[in-house]
Amino acid sequence: MPETIPADSVGLVTPQKLVHDAPIDLDCGRSLPGFEMVYETYGQLNTRKDNAILICHALSGDHHAAGYHSMEDRKPGWWDTCIGPGKPIDTNRFFVVAPNNLGGCKGTTGPMSTNPETGKAYGPDFPIVTVSDWVRSQALLADHLGIEQWAAVAGGSLGGMQALQWAIDYPDRLRHSIVIAGAPKLSAQNIGFNEIARQAIMSDPDFHEGRYYDYNTIPRRGLMIARMLGHITYLSDLSMRAKFGRELREGKINFGFDVEFQVESYLRYQGKSFVEKFDANTYLLMTKVLDYFDPAKDYDDDLSTALKDTRAEFFVAAFTGDWRFAPQRSREIVKALVKGRKNVSYSEITAHHGHDAFLMPIQDYMDALRTYMNRVAQGGAQ
Amino acid sequence: MSLLRSELRMIADWIRPGSHVLDLGCGDGTLLRYLHEERQVTGYGMEIDQDKIVKAIENNINVIQTDLDAGLSEIESGSFDYVIMSETLQAVRYPDKLIDEMLRIGAEAIITFPNFGHWRCRMELFYGRMPVTPSLPNTWYNTPNIHLCTIKDFEQLCEDMSLTVLQRIVVDRDHKPSATAWLLPNLMGEIALYRLQRQ
Numbered sequence: 001m002p003e004t005i006p007a008d009s010v011g012l013v014t015p016q017k018l019v020h021d022a023p024i025d026l027d028c029g030r031s032l033p034g035f036e037m038v039y040e041t042y043g044q045l046n047t048r049k050d051n052a053i054l055i056c057h058a059l060s061g062d063h064h065a066a067g068y069h070s071m072e073d074r075k076p077g078w079w080d081t082c083i084g085p086g087k088p089i090d091t092n093r094f095f096v097v098a099p100n101n102l103g104g105c106k107g108t109t110g111p112m113s114t115n116p117e118t119g120k121a122y123g124p125d126f127p128i129v130t131v132s133d134w135v136r137s138q139a140l141l142a143d144h145l146g147i148e149q150w151a152a153v154a155g156g157s158l159g160g161m162q163a164l165q166w167a168i169d170y171p172d173r174l175r176h177s178i179v180i181a182g183a184p185k186l187s188a189q190n191i192g193f194n195e196i197a198r199q200a201i202m203s204d205p206d207f208h209e210g211r212y213y214d215y216n217t218i219p220r221r222g223l224m225i226a227r228m229l230g231h232i233t234y235l236s237d238l239s240m241r242a243k244f245g246r247e248l249r250e251g252k253i254n255f256g257f258d259v260e261f262q263v264e265s266y267l268r269y270q271g272k273s274f275v276e277k278f279d280a281n282t283y284l285l286m287t288k289v290l291d292y293f294d295p296a297k298d299y300d301d302d303l304s305t306a307l308k309d310t311r312a313e314f315f316v317a318a319f320t321g322d323w324r325f326a327p328q329r330s331r332e333i334v335k336a337l338v339k340g341r342k343n344v345s346y347s348e349i350t351a352h353h354g355h356d357a358f359l360m361p362i363q364d365y366m367d368a369l370r371t372y373m374n375r376v377a378q379g380g381a382q
Numbered sequence: 383m384s385l386l387r388s389e390l391r392m393i394a395d396w397i398r399p400g401s402h403v404l405d406l407g408c409g410d411g412t413l414l415r416y417l418h419e420e421r422q423v424t425g426y427g428m429e430i431d432q433d434k435i436v437k438a439i440e441n442n443i444n445v446i447q448t449d450l451d452a453g454l455s456e457i458e459s460g461s462f463d464y465v466i467m468s469e470t471l472q473a474v475r476y477p478d479k480l481i482d483e484m485l486r487i488g489a490e491a492i493i494t495f496p497n498f499g500h501w502r503c504r505m506e507l508f509y510g511r512m513p514v515t516p517s518l519p520n521t522w523y524n525t526p527n528i529h530l531c532t533i534k535d536f537e538q539l540c541e542d543m544s545l546t547v548l549q550r551i552v553v554d555r556d557h558k559p560s561a562t563a564w565l566l567p568n569l570m571g572e573i574a575l576y577r578l579q580r581q
Contacts, residue, residue, distance in 0.1 A: 334446060335456045338426060341402065347435050348447040364432050371439045 002068060002076075008084045009076060010042040010067035010091050015107065018099075018144050024137060030127040033116055037141055038107035039063045039099035042083060043091035045145070051377075052147045053089060054138060054174075055079065055098040056155030056162035059230070059286045060278055062106040065098035066091075079156075081361040088370035093377050094151065099141055101134045103285040111281035112213070123281055124210025131158075131165045131293045138162070139170060152376045153312075154178035156358035157325060158286070161293050164333065167310040168295055176376050177312040178369075181322055181358040183329035184303050184336070185294040190324065193233055194287035197226035201280045210281055223280045224271035231270050236321040236354035296336075303336035313343040315372045317365065319357035320350050345372065388557050389575070390416045393466065393492060396549060396577050397421050401463035404428065404488065406450055406480075407470030411438035418443070425462065451475040454483045462488040469573070471495045472527040478539060485580050490548065494575045497552070499532030499568040516555060517572050533568040540578065549577040 005011045018037040025031045040063050045052060055065045057078065066083035068076055083089045083096055100108040103126060111126040118125075142150065153166040153174045160182025167177040186194075201207060204222030208215050232240070244263040259265045299305035314337055318330035327348050337344040347368040351357040357365070390413060397403065399421045405414050408427025417423040428448040429435055438445035451474060465488030471477050472495055484491040496517040497503075503513035512522040520527065531539075533552065540547055552571030554560045562570040 331456060338446070339458055339461070341424065343444050344426075344446070345435075345439055345444050346446040347432070347439075350432070364436075367436050368432075368439065371436050375439065375442060 002071065002073070005068065008086050009080065010084050010096075012071075013040050013042065013064075013067040013069065013077075015040050015063055015069075017107065018141050020137075020140055020144075024133075024140070026127050026133045027130040028127050032102075032109065032127070035102060035109040035137065036107070036113075037099050037102070037109070037137060039097060039141060040065065040067075040077075041098070041145075042066055042096040043094050045095040045147070049147055050149065050151060050379075051093060052095045052097060052142075052145070052150050053376075054142070054150050054153040054166070055083070055089075055096060056134075056138075056153065056159035057098070057101065058155070058157040058159045059290065060227075060274070060283070061159070062104060063098050063100035063108075064106070066096070078359065081359065082366075082369065088366055088373050089154070090373065090377075094373075097141070097145065097147075099138060101129075102137050103129045103282060103289070105279035105282040110279070111210070111285065112279050121213045123213060126281065126285065128285060128288050128292075131161050131289060131295075132169060134162055134289070135165045135169050138166075139173065142173065148173070150174040152176035152178055152373075154180070155182075156180040157182060157355065158290055158293075161290075165293075165295060167312040167314070168306055171309050171311040174312050175379070176315065176372075177310075178315045178317075178372070179330070179333060180317045180369075181319060181325050181330070181355055182316070182333065183325045184296060184332050186291055187329075191291050193229065193324075194291055197229055197287055198284055200225040200229070201284060207280065210284075212280070218275065219280045220275050223275050223278070223283060224268075226280075226283060227274040227278075228267040228271040231267060233324045234354055234356040236323065236352055238321060238352040239354050242352070303332065304339040307336055307340050307342060310340075310342060313375075314345070315369075316344060316346045317358075317368060318346075318348050319353065319355075319362075319365075320348065321352040322355045322357060324355035389468075389494065389553070389573070392551055392553075392575055393417070393468070393494075394420045396492060397423060397464055399423075401425075402461075403464045403466060404457075404462045406465065406467040406484070407473070408438060408443070408445060409434050411441035411443035411445060413466065413468060414438075414443040415441050450480060453479070454487055457487045459486050460489070464488055464490050464492055466492040468492075468494045469496065472530050474529065477529050477531075478543065481539075481545075481578075482543065485545070485578065489579065491578045492576065493578065494573060495531065495536065496527075497533050497568065497571045497574050498530040499534060500572050501569050502555075502572075504569075515572075533571060533574050536574065536576070540576075544581045545578045546581050547576055548579055549575075551575040 015038045021034045023031045064077040065079045066077040085092045100106045103110045111122045115122045153163045155163045160179035163177045201222035204219035206217045207219040247262040295306045296303040318327035334346045349365045403423045403425040405427045426444045465484040502515045506513040552563045552567040554563045555572045
């Protein structure tokens with residue numbers, strides 16, 4: 001709830017909507033008859049239309065990347081630390097575009113949208129999309145905005161995977177690919193966490209095989225547990241220790257199963273508030289998008305072959321305290337790019353915040369990103 | 383430690399135009415930038431220090447944050463024409479293993495280091511103190527230099543590792559090749575530059 005809008009904020013923003021009337025084919029073999037995509041923009045597109053940055057969101061993100069929707073908002077957009085006038089992604093010189101991806105639940109066509117064939121919400125019938133499908137739909141948004149080539153495509157986590165896929169799928173349509181806290185594919189451990197999240201949702205009696213909209217309910221408990229689990233994997237042991245320790249809410253243990261430790265209270269709060277603002281079918285879908293991401297699989301599992309025709313310059317960043325997508329995973333991307341003699345810079349930021357570090361205003365991270373964005377603004381490297 | 387213009391020149395003179403190079407401990411990227419401008423090289427710098435990473439990005443070079451002590455196993459054999467390590471050898475944990483790695487991933491290695499056999503170092507040791515010189519400005523307790531060597535030591539290592547010294551330049555304290563440094567390199571040379579390959 002900002003009393004006044006901070007000077008380095010993009011201020012009050014209003015989402016816009018792309019209505020795409022033609023069918024779009026999806027990797028799963030199905031197609032959508034058309035789609036709507038909500039997005040926000042910050043800054044001004046210059047006359048040469050070469051200063052546009054595409055921001056890709058992660059698992060539970062959306063198009064609201066920066067600024068406020070109203071003076072009543074408690075928090076700004078999810079990447080407000082990085083986007084704004086004078087911030088690393090400086091809206092004084094860049095035109096920033098942030099869409100909500102297909103399958104989302106914040107206004108873009110997804111499981112909550114009406115299936116024209118049935119006249120009811122898609123629910124579990126919404127096709128499972130992929131990162132490539134997202135990139136294809138984002139390219140249609142670029143067409144709509146008259147952007148032939150992005151100055152950069154940037155994102156953290158699942159957003160970074162989109163930035164990587166962009167470089168592979170549309171080598172000529174971006175000059176820089178900015179992959180933060182990403183991975184070239186999920187590990188078995190990553191997929192395992194996603195599966196527990198899905199099982200939590202799907203085993204909730206209120207799930208009704210994904211048709212809970214028809215029953216006027218939501219799988220509240222399942223989605224809450226999924227989020228609680230997810231949340232732990234976004235933090236680190238150290239950051240949880242620093243934040244909660246073993247602190248007790250009432251200062252003593254009560255030999256019961258109610259909330260006793262602060263960390264329990266926090267996780268329950270995070271889970272409960274998430275349930276109110278996110279759709280369970282979308283959550284299921286997003287975890288599948290993550291699980292399926294593997295750009296090397298069509299190239300004999302060789303990532304450098306997958307990246308062979310890319311023309312973008314890459315900036316890859318990872319955080320030492322991130323165990324969900326550890327620096328090792330980012331280095332796999334760097335290794336493949338070095339093998340292919342591609343332009344890449346890599347920064348491994350010392351930070352204990354866990355995976356969520358990519359959302360935090362960590363000085364070293366801000367400095368590195370800001371400096372790289374200067375390079376983007378200047379139009380290139382060697 | 384940043385290289386002087388004369389040393390940049392000497393290294394550049396050894397490098398074929400258009401080569402693909404890796405610069406270990408690239409600092410702010412001065413050398414790579416110079417090599418790109420003078421020799422049209424492509425390639426990467428590796429650096430561990432975050433502030434230098436930012437400066438290297440500013441310098442428009444490809445820089446990869448890496449701990450050289452963790453090794454170069456992620457880089458494939460024969461990836462580079464030259465692997466350069468300029469005034470970093472003495473600060474790494476396993477100099478011999480790193481040199482071996484340099485010549486696995488690169489066809490040739492270019493290594494420069496401060497000569498601990500320089501008369502000034504010898505003088506200070508003679509008077510019972512650890513040397514603090516222009517090329518070794520740190521005191522014993524805060525120096526990153528944990529594997530100092532003399533020119534003789536280094537050449538012994540090259541022999542033990544069956545490496546061929548293709549070229550050597552020894553410069554004096556003005557960072558220029560001089561007659562005295564040429565005649566008595568291990569005594570008069572302050573910094574040594576080597577170009578090596580496997581026999």
